[in-house]
Amino acid sequence: MRVTLLTPLAALVGLVGVIVVWMRVRSARRAREVCAALGLVPAAPSRLVLDLVPVGVLSLVLALAAAQPVVSRLAEKTGRGNAEVIVVLDITRSMDARRAPTEPSRLDRARAMAKELRVALPEVRVGVSSVTDRVLPHLFPTLGENAFAAVVDRAIGIERPPPDRRTRRATALLALGDLGRLAFYRSSTARRIAVVLTDGETVPVDLATLRQRLTDGRVATLWVHVWRPDEALFRLDGEQDTSYKPDPTSSTAIRRSAGAVGGLLFVEGESAELAETVRRLVGGGPTEVQGRELKSLQLAPPLAAIAFVPLLFLLYRRNR
Numbered sequence: 001m002r003v004t005l006l007t008p009l010a011a012l013v014g015l016v017g018v019i020v021v022w023m024r025v026r027s028a029r030r031a032r033e034v035c036a037a038l039g040l041v042p043a044a045p046s047r048l049v050l051d052l053v054p055v056g057v058l059s060l061v062l063a064l065a066a067a068q069p070v071v072s073r074l075a076e077k078t079g080r081g082n083a084e085v086i087v088v089l090d091i092t093r094s095m096d097a098r099r100a101p102t103e104p105s106r107l108d109r110a111r112a113m114a115k116e117l118r119v120a121l122p123e124v125r126v127g128v129s130s131v132t133d134r135v136l137p138h139l140f141p142t143l144g145e146n147a148f149a150a151v152v153d154r155a156i157g158i159e160r161p162p163p164d165r166r167t168r169r170a171t172a173l174l175a176l177g178d179l180g181r182l183a184f185y186r187s188s189t190a191r192r193i194a195v196v197l198t199d200g201e202t203v204p205v206d207l208a209t210l211r212q213r214l215t216d217g218r219v220a221t222l223w224v225h226v227w228r229p230d231e232a233l234f235r236l237d238g239e240q241d242t243s244y245k246p247d248p249t250s251s252t253a254i255r256r257s258a259g260a261v262g263g264l265l266f267v268e269g270e271s272a273e274l275a276e277t278v279r280r281l282v283g284g285g286p287t288e289v290q291g292r293e294l295k296s297l298q299l300a301p302p303l304a305a306i307a308f309v310p311l312l313f314l315l316y317r318r319n320r
Contacts, residue, residue, distance in 0.1 A: 001073045010066035017059020021052055050317065054310035061310070065303035072296040077143040079123045079290050083191040083282045084141035086127045086184055087114045089156050090198035090226075092171045096158045097199070097231040097246065101238045106226045110197040111152050113224060113271050117195065118148045120275035124282055125290070128152060129184065131198070132163035133172040137184055144293050171202040173257050177210050180217020192219045193281055195274070199227040200254030201247040207260035214261050220281055221263035222274065225254050 005011070028048050035042040089095075095107040104112075118126050125141035128151045139151040176196065178184070185192045194214075214221060227250050233241040247253075258265040266274045 001071060004070045004072065006068035006070060008067050010068070011063040013066045014059045014063025017055055017062070020055050020059070024048070024051055024055070051314075054313045054317075058307055058310040058314070061303050061307045065300045065307065069299045069303075070296050071299060072294055074292045075295045076289050077293050078287045079125060079143045080282065080285050081288050081290065082189065082285050083193070084125045084127065084185050084189045085117075085121065085193045085195060085278060085282070086129050086137075086141060086179065087117065087152075088129045088131050088135065088176065088179075088194055088196045088198075089114065089152075090132075090171055090196075091130045091156060091158055091160060092132050092163065092201075093159060093233070094171070094199055094201045094244065094247075095226070097233050097244065099228065099231055101234045105158075106199050106228075106231070107156070107158060109268060110224070110226045111156065113197060113226075113268070113274070114152050114195075115149055116271045117275055117278065118145060120271075121278060121282070123287055124278075127184070128156065129179075130156060130160075131171065131173070131175055131196070132159070132161075133175060133203075134164065135175045135178045135184075136161070141185065141189075143290055146293065171198060171200075173198070173202050173205045174210050176221070177213030177217075180213045180215070180219045185217075185219075190218075191282055192217065193222065193278060194219050195222045195224065195278065197224045197226055198254065200225055200250035200257075201227075202250075202253055202257075205253075205257055207257060210257070211261045221258070221261050222266065222277060222281075223254055223258040223263050224266045224268070224270075224274065225251060226268055227251070 025048075028043070032042045034040075089107065089110050091107065095110070096105045098105045098108075114128070122145070123143075125143055126148055127137065127141035128139040128148065129135050129137050138155050139147060142148070173196075176194065179192075179194050227246070229246055229248065231246055233244040235241055255265055257263075264277060266277075
């Protein structure tokens with residue numbers, strides 16, 4: 001186990017408490033001198049203690065919280081060895097469509113569903129790929145949840161990389177056949193599953209060829225239609241790009257593709273149903289240790305909450 005301070009210099013905020021304690025001690029000393037000169041009874045020492053201890057605790061806790069301590073450790077990852085899932089995200093230009101410039105895009109919503117699926121499958125190796133007119137691997141199937149989230153958030157983006165051809169529609173679902181032909185899965189993996197998140201605005205597909213390639217590769221597919229009819233593309237200035245119109249036939253196209261390869265079709269909002277179906281396809285089986293992953297816990301939020309205890313005590317004493 002290791003403790004790391006993300007912002008150690010911020011702990012200097014605790015010096016404010018040191019100054020307050022010093023000023024309170026000087027004030028108490030001066031009060032005792034005045035009482036001695038006037039023949040009065042000074043305040044009990046316990047009163048000073050009750051004032052200083054909460055201030056000291058408050059300063060210490062706030063200093064630690066400001067330093068942002070993080071406790072990290074390497075934990076063994078145990079998972080299934082006979083099943084792998086690859087989440088395929090459509091990154092063509094139409095996936096940037098949204099209802100308004102400030103609304104989440106289709107790709108944003110697809111990212112969210114992908115991460116929800118990853119969380120729901122803690123014992124299954126899950127990878128990330130993108131599709132335009134070709135399928136590219138970004139993360140081979142792994143048990144690492146941190147790696148998965150980092151790749152989905154930072155490596156997946158609209159046309160990153162761009163398609164080889166520049167046409168109005170760049171999504172070519174036939175490219176998904178490469179999942180069965182190339183080494184996207186380990187050769188020893190018995191249960192291979194691909195979850196495709198796309199808006200379905202695709203070029204015509206040779207479904208017979210796609211079905212054959214996926215069948216040869218023993219890849220089962222699940223399809224998620226991420227699309228709304230009232231979405232548009234927007235330029236950087238916030239103005240609508242009138243050259244793009246949502247394709248009303250996209251639902252038919254994706255339904256035909258899913259049906260041709262024996263896949264199941266889902267829509268947005270069916271994350272729980274999608275995860276349950278993947279678990280059913282993965283089935284049961286033995287688990288084994290497959291490496292280690294860094295687990296971390298940020299202590300700043302609970303420390304900040306603890307700081308309210310001495311603060312409330314000080315307010316209580318002040319109002320008495």
